Amino acid sequence: MVVETAPLWAVLVAPALLTALAGVGTWADRLVEARAAGAASRPEAVLTGMVSDAARLLVAQRRATLAPDRLMWRLGVVVVPVAAVLAVVVVPFGRWAVDDLGVGVVWFNAMEILTWAALWAAGWGPNSFWSLIGGYRMVVQGLAYELPHMFALIGVATAAGSLQVGTIVAHQRHLWFAVWMPLGFVAYLLSVLGFSFTKPFDQPAGADLSGGVLVEAAGADRLVIAAGRWLLLAAGAAMAVPLFLGGGLGPGLPAWAWSTLKSLAVLGVLVAARHRMPTIRLQRWVPVAWLVLIPLTIVQVLVAALVVLAR
């Protein structure tokens, strides 16, 4: 077995590892930002800034708006990090996954889709114009990235003949899926930036909406939703490893080390994309997603099916 279901205490370890990965991502992101701005960019200074920002948000007041739908608002904000944590249940760290479900790929997909509902509710809740538009934009964005994302996952599942993440990893013993399914890999990475509403797909929280879904989220609300965003990005990066990059398989090093290195590499690529690319307007992105990415990922599934038939 390449991946096994870990003992029950892994339930506590997995969120901690995900938080650590998200923390490294945030730190790297801020480091690049500080360098670009010519500000203090010593790694430890950036780290201190991160911690103090989080602490400041924790003690800051929540914002009160007129006639909010508090239930929907809180629900939306809280579900963002919860979805990320639930998604990594099936993501193996080396040889261990919290639960290597037989339908792991579909489970990950389901948890990632939760962010649609969460952001729409978080945008709706405050009864605020800009955040409402931000929430609606997330639905448009979701419709754009979701189908290419699903076809990328279907390609992987077809190639491995299984929806179980462990089996998918085992099938990449000789060749990574990223090597012969590069279209699916790229579509998957784009969808990770999409579901974590990160640049270039940050229109739901766009600067042109003064922050969109984030505009009324202050204090702890802001911390939860901002952390959730990074947790989603980290979860997406971590899942790319078993799906496309051979999971913990690799020469020399133990499986957990390979998982860590590969996750960090994918996260680095995503953070770089965040800095290299400008925000893409949804009007421009949706046609590309539907008319280019969907057909390409369907062709990718066809290729995977033919390879399986020929084997």
Place this chain on the structure above:
Amino acid sequence: MDAVVFWALAAGATVLAVAVFVVDSMARATFALLGSFLLAAGEIILLGLAYLGVVIVVMMIMEMVIMAVFMVMYMMNPAGLMPMSMVHNQRGALVIAGGVFAALAAGIFLIPWPTQGTHSSGADATFDLGKVLMGPHMLTMMLLGITLFATMIVTVSLAAARGRYDRLGDDLEGGSRQ
């Protein structure tokens, strides 16, 4: 244990289903319905049909979020500020709902359920269920699925207000762009 989980999920699904008709905001009604469906998906997973259960979770979240967009549009209830009611034509609705419930409940008692507890082929239960439901028509249904999907994409891209005619002009040559 399974019985406890079954009843907890069933009770939760029923409470949320009732909530759909009690709350006065379209957003809350939609999310209550979503919650009810998610708990129903839990029942499917409890039956050993993990794939179908999780797929119901996937589909229902997508579907209900899109539903919320359309329902808010039709019910004219911006941000829940204008109280609305999900209950219309009460007497007729009660008769229909009561009739459907009675018919489904009668079905439970009238159907000759299989006596063997487990499925026979030893394969995955989802696989068996698919074979029983679809039988020899599986390939037809899969083609139908792809055709429906292609139709949806084509319909949307043709119907979109800001489509190719908008970008490329009436002759699609790109010359007459405004």
